[in-house]
Amino acid sequence: MALDDKLGVKDRTFKIVGTRPNRPDGIDKVTGRARFGADMNAPGMLTGHVLRSPHPHARIRAIDTSKAEALPGVKAVITAKDFGHVPDDMADVLDHCLAGDKVLYDGHGVAAIAAVSPAVAKQALKLIDVDYEVLPHVTDVDAAMKPDAPVIREAGGDETVPDGMSKNAMHRFEFGHGDPETGFGEADLVIERSFRTEAAHQGYIEPNACLATLAPDGQAELWCCTQGHYAVRDMCAAILGLDKGMLRVTASEIGGGFGGKTTVFIEPIALMLSKKTGRPVKMVMTRDEVFRASGPTASTSSDVKIGMTKDGTITGAFAEFRYQGGAYPGSPVEFGAMACFAPYDLKHVKTVGWDVVTNRPKQAAYRAPGAPMAAFATESVIDELCQKLGLDPVETRLKNAASEGTKSAYGPTFPQIGVKATLEAAKAHPHYAAPLGPNQGRGVATGFWFNFGGNTCVSLNVNADGTVSLTEGNPDIGGSRASMTMMAAEELGIPYDRIRTVIADTGSLGLNDVTDGSRVTFAVGLSTIKAARDAIRVMCERAAMVWGIDPDAVEWEDGHAKPAGPNAGQFPPMSLAEIAAQASNTGGPIAGHHEVNAEGAGVSFATHLVDSEVDPETGAVKTLRYTVFQDAGKAVHPSYVEGQFQGGAVQGIGWALNEEYIYGEDGKLQNAGFLDYRVPVASDLPMIDTVILEIPNPGHPYGVRGVGETSIVPPLAAIANSVSNAAGVRLTDIPMSPPKVLEAIDAAG
Amino acid sequence: MSQIHVSTTINGDATEFLCEPDETLLDALRDRLGLTGSKEGCGTGDCGACSVTVNGRLVCSCLMLAAEAEDAEVTTIEGMAEGEALHPLQRKFIEHAALQCGICTPGILVAAKALLEQNPAPTETEARYWLAGNLCRCTGYDKIIRAVMDAAAEMRGEMRRAS
Numbered sequence: 001m002a003l004d005d006k007l008g009v010k011d012r013t014f015k016i017v018g019t020r021p022n023r024p025d026g027i028d029k030v031t032g033r034a035r036f037g038a039d040m041n042a043p044g045m046l047t048g049h050v051l052r053s054p055h056p057h058a059r060i061r062a063i064d065t066s067k068a069e070a071l072p073g074v075k076a077v078i079t080a081k082d083f084g085h086v087p088d089d090m091a092d093v094l095d096h097c098l099a100g101d102k103v104l105y106d107g108h109g110v111a112a113i114a115a116v117s118p119a120v121a122k123q124a125l126k127l128i129d130v131d132y133e134v135l136p137h138v139t140d141v142d143a144a145m146k147p148d149a150p151v152i153r154e155a156g157g158d159e160t161v162p163d164g165m166s167k168n169a170m171h172r173f174e175f176g177h178g179d180p181e182t183g184f185g186e187a188d189l190v191i192e193r194s195f196r197t198e199a200a201h202q203g204y205i206e207p208n209a210c211l212a213t214l215a216p217d218g219q220a221e222l223w224c225c226t227q228g229h230y231a232v233r234d235m236c237a238a239i240l241g242l243d244k245g246m247l248r249v250t251a252s253e254i255g256g257g258f259g260g261k262t263t264v265f266i267e268p269i270a271l272m273l274s275k276k277t278g279r280p281v282k283m284v285m286t287r288d289e290v291f292r293a294s295g296p297t298a299s300t301s302s303d304v305k306i307g308m309t310k311d312g313t314i315t316g317a318f319a320e321f322r323y324q325g326g327a328y329p330g331s332p333v334e335f336g337a338m339a340c341f342a343p344y345d346l347k348h349v350k351t352v353g354w355d356v357v358t359n360r361p362k363q364a365a366y367r368a369p370g371a372p373m374a375a376f377a378t379e380s381v382i383d384e385l386c387q388k389l390g391l392d393p394v395e396t397r398l399k400n401a402a403s404e405g406t407k408s409a410y411g412p413t414f415p416q417i418g419v420k421a422t423l424e425a426a427k428a429h430p431h432y433a434a435p436l437g438p439n440q441g442r443g444v445a446t447g448f449w450f451n452f453g454g455n456t457c458v459s460l461n462v463n464a465d466g467t468v469s470l471t472e473g474n475p476d477i478g479g480s481r482a483s484m485t486m487m488a489a490e491e492l493g494i495p496y497d498r499i500r501t502v503i504a505d506t507g508s509l510g511l512n513d514v515t516d517g518s519r520v521t522f523a524v525g526l527s528t529i530k531a532a533r534d535a536i537r538v539m540c541e542r543a544a545m546v547w548g549i550d551p552d553a554v555e556w557e558d559g560h561a562k563p564a565g566p567n568a569g570q571f572p573p574m575s576l577a578e579i580a581a582q583a584s585n586t587g588g589p590i591a592g593h594h595e596v597n598a599e600g601a602g603v604s605f606a607t608h609l610v611d612s613e614v615d616p617e618t619g620a621v622k623t624l625r626y627t628v629f630q631d632a633g634k635a636v637h638p639s640y641v642e643g644q645f646q647g648g649a650v651q652g653i654g655w656a657l658n659e660e661y662i663y664g665e666d667g668k669l670q671n672a673g674f675l676d677y678r679v680p681v682a683s684d685l686p687m688i689d690t691v692i693l694e695i696p697n698p699g700h701p702y703g704v705r706g707v708g709e710t711s712i713v714p715p716l717a718a719i720a721n722s723v724s725n726a727a728g729v730r731l732t733d734i735p736m737s738p739p740k741v742l743e744a745i746d747a748a749g
Numbered sequence: 750m751s752q753i754h755v756s757t758t759i760n761g762d763a764t765e766f767l768c769e770p771d772e773t774l775l776d777a778l779r780d781r782l783g784l785t786g787s788k789e790g791c792g793t794g795d796c797g798a799c800s801v802t803v804n805g806r807l808v809c810s811c812l813m814l815a816a817e818a819e820d821a822e823v824t825t826i827e828g829m830a831e832g833e834a835l836h837p838l839q840r841k842f843i844e845h846a847a848l849q850c851g852i853c854t855p856g857i858l859v860a861a862k863a864l865l866e867q868n869p870a871p872t873e874t875e876a877r878y879w880l881a882g883n884l885c886r887c888t889g890y891d892k893i894i895r896a897v898m899d900a901a902a903e904m905r906g907e908m909r910r911a912s
């Protein structure tokens with residue numbers, strides 16, 4: 001895929017891209033009309049509820065559902081057995097919804113009920129008898145790595161895990177090049193530190209919800225809040241043995257996801273309950289269930305060793321990461337180990353990652369999955385080296401920064417990238433030179449995310465009145481309808497408000513991968529532009545037909561077909577609306593399509609600056625000022641780009657300072673609610689300043705890079721570094737809650 | 750237990766419904782009256798997505814019993830725009846891109862309107878503390894606060910922009 005073929009991105013002047021129009025779904029969303037997951041009902045619908053395990057680890061000896069089934073108003077009771085055998089790659093997905101032989105975490109689903117009302121369902125849940133044989137449990141990643149730890153999965157790890165290790169180690173990853181030991185030998189200072197981060201939940205405000213109907217002929221309808229309704233379709237079809245084409249999934253408006261809504265938790269259950277009862281079944285998770293049984297991210301422990309010369313050159317870098325991803329393999333340790341040193345051009349670098357299982361819910365992706373925790377560790381050590389060597393942290397990062405042609409720490413050689421631009425911008429920004437008061441400190445950190453393209457299918461229909469209907473298949477989670485509409489308008493040369501973008505169900509458009517990997521503005525945008533070009537090609541042909549000239553002699557400019565030059569003939573330009581009005585007489589409806597498995601997403605870098613004040617009496621850390629510098633390639637709708645920067649930074653602030661999964665000795669989650677799992681509120685925060693950099697991505701016609709994830713990578717380290725500068729203590733344990741900060745201050749005397 | 754008959758006024762309309770004795774106002778609004786603009790983010794009073802006003806007072810409708818709405822004046826997000834005309838807060842939220850997913854938006858708009866009714870000229874800090882009971886996970890609050898301050902200025906007759 002290449003840059004815009006006609007115009008180099010740099011020379012292109014945009015009319016609509018880069019402006020800030022109102023989003024097309026704005027009125028629906030400010031009036032309460034927009035329909036989210038729990039806002040849909042169906043005639044005769046039942047309500048579905050899940051019985052969840054009170055034990056972190058137990059064998060299920062027997063489940064007696066007879067009393068519950070006998071309760072008037074109960075229409076069906078199911079367990080995992082009702083699903084029979086499912087394909088191997090779906091076994092863990094189903095097991096996480098409803099347990100097989102063992103429950104693996106506090107909150108693990110055991111059975112489900114469909115009833116006429118929530119009151120009946122609640123009563124019925126109490127009537128299900130589960131005979132548990134309680135087993136020893138482990139919820140901490142380091143404890144799970146001990147050779148004598150309770151074993152969660154008897155089969156143990158794969159061939160990458162050496163003999164004699166804990167059976168909870170599932171897989172070992174390794175990345176890098178050169179020899180770090182050689183590098184440490186060349187250093188003037190080598191620092192080695194260990195770090196821990198606790199799990200954070202994505203914390204979307206809308207609990208998972210769905211409405212399912214499965215008829216005896218195998219035709220099914222599913223409405224749900226998800227980041228990817230095609231993925232939901234494929235998983236549910238595989239688990240229930242349905243044909244993909246018979247299961248139509250419609251994505252509701254989605255009340256946040258951040259990676260957490262990329263899998264299924266209740267959808268297969270609702271479909272099975274509907275199948276058993278012959279009625280629509282609606283399921284809505286409670287907030288308690290969301291915390292206990294939907295994916296938080298991994299908790300981690302790591303060791304980092306970095307060597308630096310007096311002038312700030314990093315000579316060698318090594319990091320080892322242990323990520324527990326709950327009771328199933330698949331923690332994002334691989335991404336963490338790949339991403340952490342990506343901002344730098346290093347001769348000797350090696351990272352090792354261990355994927356570990358514990359008695360916790362299966363982790364789900366969370367915004368740049370795996371990268372923030374790894375960057376916390378490595379960016380903290382780089383900062384400490386700068387402190388000890390008396391070096392400027394931005395200058396030092398610049399000195400080591402990767403650029404075009406750098407062989408990255410995770411393998412590939414970088415094309416044009418923006419890491420230096422983010423650092424230069426930070427250095428030049430007034431924030432970097434602003435004075436600080438007592439107990440205040442400034443922190444800096446840099447972060448990286450890969451970005452993704454993926455399967456994408458877009459359809460664009462030109463209506464007879466000159467309006468355009470754009471159909472795409474990715475839920476709009478933060479203004480993407482606006483961005484797609486803008487790119488279509490830009491390409492077609494018609495006003496923004498002449499286009500309406502809808503998000504199709506799985507029966508109306510081909511495969512679209514999940515809204516993840518910051519892929520939508522890049523890949524769906526690219527496909528939108530190409531679909532518009534496809535429609536333009538058709539419109540040029542139609543104009544040629546009307547004019548009686550060769551289609552090659554027609555070109556498109558500013559929403560009009562016109563003869564390509566004086567030799568093509570003398571005809572006044574014909575507008576899109578004029579061509580559309582004659583479509584029936586020139587060959588029928590006009591449409592454009594594009595289908596692709598997009599590559600060339602273009603990596604993304606950010607540098608964050610933060611000023612914190614540490615209260616020496618309480619250990620509380622207040623964020624005073626925050627600035628995000630990030631490369632967007634090309635910002636399509638700058639307000640929503642800024643919004644991604646701000647939202648990611650604030651999720652990072654919450655993770656750094658407050659948010660954590662707290663497990664008791666009993667293996668139960670102690671803070672499964674927004675009162676005790678405290679996400680940042682408005683009064684915790686300052687404005688979040690943003691600086692958008694635009695280093696074009698050669699893989700997109702307008703140079704767009706995804707922006708959604710990178711912004712959560714630097715905050716953990718940036719804040720730890722600011723606390724270190726404010727209070728003279730180096731925090732190595734996330735979250736940096738007041739008691740921990742106070743303890744560190746007291747220990748430092 | 751038999752259901753309770755409730756007569757109330759919702760967004761200016763006289764309304765009657767039957768509810769369970771332990772049913773929340775939020776459930777009655779959403780499940781019985783079709784007013785799904787109020788959202789349930791937690792059901793425990795911690796997120797503000799269910800914010801409505803009852804007799805002019807801002808409440809979490811998930812913490813109030815539906816039966817308590819007897820003879821009350823309830824206002825929900827569905828009552829905020831007047832016909833075709835959006836409330837200035839609604840307009841400013843769209844203009845400032847103060848929503849990403851939009852699930853928190855109804856609750857925040859209801860809460861912000863209650864703020865401006867009490868205090869037409871809040872400082873940024875006052876706006877931040879007033880809205881501290883309304884969680885938004887997407888925006889980091891920056892654009893929400895700007896939209897509220899801008900709407901307040903417009904409603905006071907000042908045409909300056911807050912950003």
Ligand code: FES
Pocket residue numbers: 788789790791792793794795796797798799800809810811812
């Ligand atoms: S749903 Fe009422 S405060 Fe969260």
Ligand code: FES
Pocket residue numbers: 205255256847848849850851852853854884885886887888
């Ligand atoms: S816009 Fe998504 S929670 Fe506020």
